[in-house]
Amino acid sequence: MNFASDNTGPAHPRVLTALARANEGHAKAYGEDALTAEVEARLADIFEAPGAAVALVGTGTAANALLVSTLAAPWQTVFCAEVSHLHEDECNAPEFYTGGAKLSLVASRDGKITPNALRARIAMEGTRGVHGPAPGPVSLTNVTERGAVYTGAEVEAVCAVAGENGLPVHLDGARFANALAATGSSPAEMSWKAGVDALSFGGTKNGLMAAEAAILFDAARAEELAYRRKRGAQLWSKHRFLAAQMSAFLEDGLWLDLAAAANARANELRAGLMAIDGVELLHEPIANVTFARWPRGLHRKALAQGVSYYLYEGPLESGAEDVRLTCRLVCHWATTAEDVGAFIDLLRRG
Amino acid sequence: MNFASDNTGPAHPRVLTALARANEGHAKAYGEDALTAEVEARLADIFEAPGAAVALVGTGTAANALLVSTLAAPWQTVFCAEVSHLHEDECNAPEFYTGGAKLSLVASRDGKITPNALRARIAMEGTRGVHGPAPGPVSLTNVTERGAVYTGAEVEAVCAVAGENGLPVHLDGARFANALAATGSSPAEMSWKAGVDALSFGGTKNGLMAAEAAILFDAARAEELAYRRKRGAQLWSKHRFLAAQMSAFLEDGLWLDLAAAANARANELRAGLMAIDGVELLHEPIANVTFARWPRGLHRKALAQGVSYYLYEGPLESGAEDVRLTCRLVCHWATTAEDVGAFIDLLRRG
């Protein structure tokens, strides 16, 4: 029973098959192979964005850092949630790739930035002229780091505030598919139609080995993105193996099926948790990430039996048994109903 | 018949098998899995360097940029061959990762830096105090970009000059295995025993999908390397898939067998070429990369028949038939004797 992260789960078998298929014979290096061109076109198609520029990379942090640095000048500040991956989990990669831009943290609700909070934060930053940083792009995360999900309308409302201020919008979509599966929005509705300029389209967390797509909906800066990728040491030489992963992902909607499966398991998990006395759900989760609280004693028992998940509060070892501690539980495409059931049983037995 | 690059060839089947094997169940993310620890230890063992720090990454440019930035302060200059990959093929990644260090180009013979040339270049740079840049690390490439190979003794002689000046040494070993196979040196003899402080240990060109190891022989800066990797957006979340590739590579000496095979094919190729009138070999090649010259007309015929390789001079389309143009021919682990034979036949027929 492993709910530590969607990163701890395996790749889908069709991804391995695609790698094997792509492994035949020779292919041009550095993204000039036919499969890469095909996958880029397929992504543009799925997003109803014929002009989009696509750059495949191996990590989500790379997609974020490349896109944010394409949108932000070094003397600007990027508006993002105080709990965003960009700020908390990328070891200054955004600052590095932008050449020293700042991140201005926006207080969020469940990881979601509200239009009012954003408007206030932009107003606060925009008052110091050259002493400032200048206001720069807004970066959202959907699914958020707290497991909440923006609807397409909510993304649009935040983008509208960015637009009022002439600022572009980046969306960190490491779990973009899960957000679509949870809301029923189309890829385009959740991105450029809502006002998003650049999307980190996640793959690794959702069944790939190591593949993400950095997407710019306006191709005017496509060449810049290509140079930035190479300069960032993110351009794979045997690029067909990035393309093959993404190709399998997109084929027959596998990517959406995998996300739907993960969300379904998370829904079962939440139904089970809510039926247990002393367990509380946080942050209105509707996708594959769940935050919950329950007594320390119960955490001790669960973790002692080998279940994996992240405690967000502590300490585990000492303190009153009945104090409730927050944890995060993530389901992924390969999480089984049996795993979920067994975990709920374990908690229920207390 | 594809001699364009070792990047255009496939991954070895045992690599795919290893990926499938690693794909079972859960594994800790971000390099904290057991397979990663095992592979890092195995590398230290192969290099007889128990204290070495290892960071697996997906691209050779990443390994180079991370290591060079660990060795070079931003106000220093890196001494490298004028034809080095670092300078010519990484789109300023070294400058980016170092925060703006300079590269001081050393005139090379066949891509090899001589002790005297290096000594003179360091002396020239070290005369301007704070107006300078300060002299920084030396970076060698073995196999060189022109296909020549440093012997262990030659590496040692260059490192000695660096040492006289208190400068550390990086070795770009994208084709390190080919250099070992060509010279019979041991991994340690060709690296730290010769005075190398940091090695980019190549895998992708030699049969992996996307995996390289950045190795620091002195672990004092291991933590810095780990932070730099994450900050560079180079830390894979499903890290087991980097480890699995490297594990297959190291098992039973596969990495050396693959390099030996590539070198053997290149030897056959060179033997064939030398027997053809009007064909000339350049740069004393002994590994898997060959530079040669032959008449433009012969290039036209070969390329028209679908052979792939890089022309280093041009133009192909216009100009006298009998002017000799330089090209590069690369063999890799999967290049077949038949391919080599067919290509030689094709050229021989003229």
Add this chain to the structure above:
Amino acid sequence: MNFASDNTGPAHPRVLTALARANEGHAKAYGEDALTAEVEARLADIFEAPGAAVALVGTGTAANALLVSTLAAPWQTVFCAEVSHLHEDECNAPEFYTGGAKLSLVASRDGKITPNALRARIAMEGTRGVHGPAPGPVSLTNVTERGAVYTGAEVEAVCAVAGENGLPVHLDGARFANALAATGSSPAEMSWKAGVDALSFGGTKNGLMAAEAAILFDAARAEELAYRRKRGAQLWSKHRFLAAQMSAFLEDGLWLDLAAAANARANELRAGLMAIDGVELLHEPIANVTFARWPRGLHRKALAQGVSYYLYEGPLESGAEDVRLTCRLVCHWATTAEDVGAFIDLLRRG
């Protein structure tokens, strides 16, 4: 009546005299002149720190950015007050000079960081391993941006928390002299004896034209500081004109006299303000910077009559007359008792 900033005031006449004196004949460029050596030695003497490394520069932001980048690695975060100049007024210069380090904002009281707040902030940042940034230097400001002053003991208490965590300390002393004048501490007591590793020793705000000293109390990184200054384009060619300013400043304690004068005027100002109904002082000011609040109507009258100072709240033009708005009032060495008196009279008349 100008209380806008100590930057809006003039240079002291002895500074001009010193420039004229330094202007005779030839002097070595780039800081190799005799006057520079003399001034550097004089500073080390004043700080009872014979080993200190000194770099004169033209702006306070340069002193801060150079010192912070000497103390902080690019993958670290700098702990500073949420109102610090470093964060709010330097347009990402710290991020630029450090190569992309982050600033972690510590909630302050009147711009002063408390040991507990710092301890908690460091603990919060130090939990994410390579995903983090790593904890880096602590940066204090004395006099703070809100006009409050750390005593030497308070600086020591904050430095102790940094020390527990192995972190170095920078002190932004743009108004260092005013802090000394307000507390009676010696230069050494307020800096290295309290645990400060690096000091931005301000001159411009206190009667110079454009001269600050970046001081490292441990000279081990003196050479790095020298290279960083040149690389940052901060090394004056006719360096004697930086040195001449600083020389006049240090001669016969002029720097302390000027700060004492500014503080004295601010004390008169505060005494006057406290006697006026409806005027409230903020942040326990004891040096030359005063924050106060009074009714909007009174601000309108004062500003309409040509007094200069910064309103920190607004709007001025619209809104109820009797709502109290915060402003900042700065006295400098040349502020006269007459100016202060006239301003108090003006406010008293209402």
Add this chain to the structure above:
Amino acid sequence: MNFASDNTGPAHPRVLTALARANEGHAKAYGEDALTAEVEARLADIFEAPGAAVALVGTGTAANALLVSTLAAPWQTVFCAEVSHLHEDECNAPEFYTGGAKLSLVASRDGKITPNALRARIAMEGTRGVHGPAPGPVSLTNVTERGAVYTGAEVEAVCAVAGENGLPVHLDGARFANALAATGSSPAEMSWKAGVDALSFGGTKNGLMAAEAAILFDAARAEELAYRRKRGAQLWSKHRFLAAQMSAFLEDGLWLDLAAAANARANELRAGLMAIDGVELLHEPIANVTFARWPRGLHRKALAQGVSYYLYEGPLESGAEDVRLTCRLVCHWATTAEDVGAFIDLLRRG
């Protein structure tokens, strides 16, 4: 007798007078004072470029680094002479300010880039796609580092090559006034009319204390330049003291008079040198910088008698008396005819 550099000479008395005049009363900080606006307008006027954006800074390296970073993307390369100040004397400041752009060195004649050499160098760099760097701005220096001078027509011819390739042009004019005085070109003819986009307009070497103007002839990027200056820690708070220097410089053509005086002394010096047996002039000097060669023995005598100048070859102490060594001799506005005469006498006596 000091011919070491124009940086070793004094500031002009009118500069000191202007500083004293500017020192009265209060002035807005950070460049918002009236004198700054006046000086910026005056510069635009002198250059017949009403739309030009001007940023005053304290060092020539700052002007160069700010302008080059405004023109060059981090993944580009800057074309400059192999002897340029940008490359040889700024300790990686261009690499730092651009965020890691490369410098591509163009072989020059006397520090002058020829159209053909530039065309060839651009062609060579533009062949590697994203592996590149991409071709970026061209940077010229006039007067060159070897004392030669481009005519306006020569600048235009080089700019034309840049234009053919869509590349902008920067001109390092640390000695721009001396180039005008030597050629009779107008400021506009030597800059934007010839195709220059950005000019480092030197002041310090020509009689100021520390003041240069970074000029962008197209104001579209004026705001960027302003942010870059502040982010680079180059914005003076008491900015009136930068403006005052520049104001005195521009008043009644002082800047041109000073350059003309320096050039005149250099002409006298060269006339004297040419009349001495065994002395040879290099690089066709016509402005205030002279390179010459004469026997080692003669250098020993001159330097032993306290004359200051830079030897470009050595060693001085050992070696045959009659081997000729190269040196640089710089005249500045305050160099006297007596100094020149005495030096020539000294050499003539041998």
